[in-house]
Structures are given as structure tokens and as C-alpha cells.
Amino acid sequence: MGTEGIAQGDSTMKANAGKATILALGKAFPHQLVMQDFLVDGYFKDTNCDDPHLKQKLARLCKTTTVKTRYVVMSDEILKKYPELAIEGIPTVKQRLDICNDAVTQMATEASLACIKKWGRPASDITHLVYVSSSEARLPGGDLYLARGLELSPQTKRVLLYFSGCSGGVAGLRVAKDIAENNPGSRVLLATSETTIIGYKPPSAHRPYDLVGVALFGDGAGAMIIGSDPELVSEKPLFELHTAIQEFLPGTEKSIDGRLTEEGISFKLARELPQIIEDNVEGFCGRLMDVIGFDNKEYNKMFWAVHPGGPAILNRLEKRLDLFPEKLNASRRALMDYGNASSNTIVYVLEYMIEESKKIQKNEQGDGEWGLILAFGPGITFEGILARNLTL
Template sequence: MGEEGIGRGVTKKVNPGKATILSLGKAFPHQLVMQEYLVDGYFRDTNCDNPELKQKLARLCKTTTVKTRYVVMSEEILKKYPELAVEGAATVKQRLEICNKAVTQMAIEASQVCIKNWGRSLSDITHVVYVSSSEARLPGGDLYLSKGLGLNPIIQRTMLYFAGCSGGVAGLRVAKDIAENNPGSRVLLATSETTIIGFKPPSADRPYDLVGVALFGDGAGAMIIGSDPVSETETPLFELHTAAQEFLPDTEKKIDGRLTEEGISFKLARELPQIIEDNVEGFCDKLIDVVGLQNKDYNKLFWAVHPGGPAILNRMEKRLDLLPEKLNASRRALMDYGNASSNTIVYVLEYMIEEGLKIRKEGGGDPEWGLILAFGPGITFEGILARNMCA
């Protein structure tokens, strides 16, 4: 499986006691899927020749804006488990055999990259927060990740299961709380996801499945979070000032996911982008009021938004009257990796740092304050008011 990380940048003084992101890392399976070849490959692998469904998927693949993705699924897996492509087959056992192993491996690789970029010893990690909606087992992936990395058995672990697309920011909120309430602690946050848990053949009875095929990808992400960075050895990337979570009443069925004998089955309501558009401004205002932003000038902020899909990004951009470049990092992450669920916020933050370095090199300045946002089942809004320490 492939792996990548990000280096250090120029930083400023942090507020004592506030949690900071100290390092980022990511990892992917080796299978790279080009969007232009996805339709033929998917219908070949699932032995389906329905021309109407094929045309629909082709249209969806263009509208998602995704260009490339990484996936665990491969010809070898389908040869070993041909029942995964059979309609109605009870395959949750087989799926979990693949997923549990795959997400652990990717989480380990992403964490190793992150720790290397951090620059401190593995033994300095005091807590682990692990996020995944792609596995189910006891003990959970938090233990297998800790064991795979060789962490001390006294490490304190927290597991977040089935938080969906909001899982990465939810994990960041939990890691922030741990870091700020345990002086000297260093928290490893790892996320890992694979779409095999929900892979199914195309069916006219499940139109949303094709949206998932056109949009979602696999991978892992990792961060190190801690307060009061050691100046000689650590470089803070983002200071996590204030975190918030909110669910919208009576929206439980708008993002509906169920673990069945055939794996995970998802349904997304058509009105989901509209619901997010209608509520995002109020949620963001509660966070930015903390720093007293005047006249709701949202373009004075940076925006690290989980790219659930292009419709959500477009609706946010319109509602908040954002300049096109404000969501560049989110759009790039979606284009290069698809919606990789909880992992994607790591990829967005990496692109934000990369773009900030480019702006400063050209003599410009990027915003100091901004929001890290994600939306998931509930409908749940997760948000963190943050400072860009490299700005």
C-alpha cells in the first residue's frame, strides 16, 4: 500500500494549553482507479450488462468531478470471493475478513508516515483515537493499530465506529479534548476506510449505489495532536481553538446506513445538499463569533471542508458567498481521492498547507483563522475553529 506525508512549515506562537495538529500523514491501497475507466471495469467485475444503468453511472462519474481514487478491491479479491458480485448473497463475513485486515494495514502505514513527519519517538504517544466505518470486530481496530505500531500496552485508546463522513473531524474534536485535559499528552488520531464493506452489483432498485460507485474511495489518514509544542522538536500546523458538534432534529433518515448480511447499505436523501445549505451558516456563525469576525466576511477565513460531493461544496460556496479559491483544497482532495469518508479531511488539510506555501512564496498571505468542517449521519455537523500556524 502506498503512503505519503507532509513536511514542516513556518509557524507562529501558539496559545498555551490549546491543542495543535503537529503532523499529518496518509496511506492508500495500491489499486489506483482512473474515473474514465471505472464504468467498464465495474460492470465487467459485476457481470452486469444493463445499458441504462451503465449510462447512468457514466453520467454520475462526470458530475462527481473525481478523477482518480485508490481502492482495496482488486481482481484477486473478486477471484477469491466471487460471491461479492452476486446479488443478495450473504457476504458480511467475507467482507469483514477483507476490510478488517485492509483498514488496519492502511492505518498503520498512515500513522508511520505521520510519526516520521512529527519527528519524535513512538514512545511519546500517550493516546490513540481510531476512526472507521469499514470494520466491525472485538477487540476493535484501535488495539490492532496500537499493536501493529508497537505502542506501549498502557496506551489509552478510544474507538469511534460508524461516524461516516464526519468521523475525521469528530475524531479531531475528541483528540483535542484529550490533549487539552492531559498536559504533556500526544494523541495519535488515525482514520481508515474501504468501500468493500458496501460493494454490490448494480441494481435499478438501489439507485444510490451508483452514486457511491462514482464518488467514494479508500485510504487512511493520521494526525498527531498535542498542546504546548516543544519548539526544538515540534512544528504546529493548526491550533484547534473551539470545537462544536450539532445534529439537526428529525434528519436521522437523511443519511441512513445499515449493516446487513450483504454488507453496509447506504441511502442518502436527495435533499441532503439543500439541508446542509440551509443550516451551515448558522452553525459556522456560532464558531466564528468566538473571534468576533465582523460583517460575516467569510472570505477572511480559510475553509477546510470535507468534500462530501460537489453539490455540497457548490451549495456552501453559494450560501456563504465564498470566493472560488476558498474551497480549492476540498475540491482537489475530491478530484484526487474521491470522498474517502473520515480520511478526507486529512487530505484537505495537506492541500491547504501546500497552497498556503505557494501563496507566501508568491508574496501573498493566507488567512490566519478558519474552519474545519464535516457533515455526517444524524445529520450531524462537526466543526472546529482553527488557526493556521503557517499563515
């Protein structure tokens, strides 16, 4: 495809007419901050487990994840009220959902309010709501409770995306893009909210996958405002969302296997998951890069906002695409500071991407203006958006 109608290298960095743009970002977290250095002792104490082999294994995993801090909803107060959450084999899905449903609504509301404040326009100007979570289950869904908490108009059009896992944030962004571009004048609030309580369990030699989650995952919420044709007097566009695609890999359905059981959500992650992503990422990215005429030798001309599913995925992507180390700084910082917070994490990556871009002056060739927003989730599903960084 050619580059007709695409404003490349435009020093004014204006969004193209009719293209969706991210207009504001916001985030929120629960009050419990967990330092990775203290996680192992705390987790085994809370679950009354004294298995030295499992403790050593978790300690090793904690060192390899690169996570330094993360936030969690779980607290001493919750465990005192619901001690059965730390006991093997007890049906607790009702208790978990009672906690999660309230927690994700509160975090989503706080993240959305922070986002709306940065946006600078009143919440009444929001016309659509896209809500993403893999941490709750109820009817009506969290989209309605969030809309009510923000006092949005009852005419606000809502979309609910449940159980999309780590790719949910970019999937929600793709949906918000379509809404914004097909409804002139609309302003879409995208909210994501997640908590690991839905899958919190005591350590078990029969579930080695759980220890990976304990070492890696965190809680929190994220929010974005998306709209086309921004009003430059009152709105500041951050990223233009030019082209979005999704693809699933046939035969990989069991590679990320999550099931809601009587004891909450149980996950199994295949060992070959990073390899599968590495083997398929070039072709997927190439389909997006073709839109602006970049070939597969020009990866380092672009920015990379990648959901940090874990350090192995980032390392393999960096190696396969021969990226400069700084290209994944935003993703690595988000992983270090917040862990893998599932669908929320792409919001944190984009915030860090703006910080990183301030350190780099765009050259005459426009390097760093164009980039990819990527995430990988159950399916295995690839979500990707070709975007322009308008903050340079």
C-alpha cells in the same frame, strides 16, 4: 464573545498556551489506483452486468462527481477468491469483514508510520490513540490492532469511534483536542481508515443510491498527531485547534441512512441532503466565528477546510457564503485526487490547505490565519473546529 487571550495577527505564528495543535499529518492508500475514465467499464465487467441504462447512469454520475482518481482495496484477486461479492442477494458480511478488518489495519498502520516519521519523535511518546472507521466491525476493535502494529505501550489510552461516516475525521479531531488539552504533555495519535468493500455490490435498478457511491467514494487512511504546548525544537505545529462544536439536526435521521446487513453496508442518501446542509451551515459557522469576533460578512477572511462530501455540497456552501472560488481549492483537490474517502478525507484536505496557504501571503489584517474545519455526517451531524493556520 471577545478576543481576549487570542493571539491574532501574531507574526511569529505561535500556538496559544494550552491549546491543542496538529503536529503532523500522514496518509496511506491501497495499491489499486482507479482512473475515473475507466471505472464504468471495469465495474460492469467485474459484476457481470450488461444493463445499458444503469451503465449510462453511472457514466453520467462519474462526470458530475469531479473525481479523477481514487484508490480501492478491491482487486481481481479478491473477486477471484470471493466471487460472491459480485452476486446479488448472497449473505457475505463475514467475507467482507474478513477483508476489511485486515485492510483497514494495514492502511491505518502505514498512515500512522508516515505521520510519526514527519512528526520526528518516537512512537513511544504517543500517550493516547483515537481510532476512527466505518469499514470494520470486531471485538477487540481496530484500535488495539493498530496499537499492537505500531508497538505502542500497553498503557496507551485508546478511544474507538465506529460508524461516524463522513464526519468521523473531524469528530476524532474534536476528541483528540479534548484529550490533549486535558492531559498536559500528552501526544494523541488520531488514525482513520476506510474501505468501500464493506458496501461493494453489483448495480441494481432497485438501489439507485449505490451508483452514487461507486462514482464518488474511495479507500485509504489518514493520521494526525495532536498535542498542546509543542516543543518547538523538535515539533512543528501546523494548525491550532481553538474551539470545537458538534450539532445534530432533529428530524434528519433518515437523510443519511446506513445499515449493516447480511450483504454488507447499505446506504441511502436523501436528494435534499445538500439543501439541508446549505440551509443550516450559516448558523453553525456563525457560532464558531463569534469566538473571534468575525461576523457573517467576513467569510472570505478565513480559510475553509471542508470535507468534500460531493461537489453539490461544496457548490452550495460556496454560493450560500459567497466564498471566493479559491477558498475551497483544498477540498476540491482532495475530492478530485482521492474521491470521498469518508473520515480520512479531512486529512487530505488539510495537507492541501498547507500547500494552498504557501501561495498566499498573510496580510496585515491576518486574513487566512483563522479558519474552519468542517464535516457533515449521519444525523445529520455538523462537526466544526475553529482553527488557526500556523504555517503562514
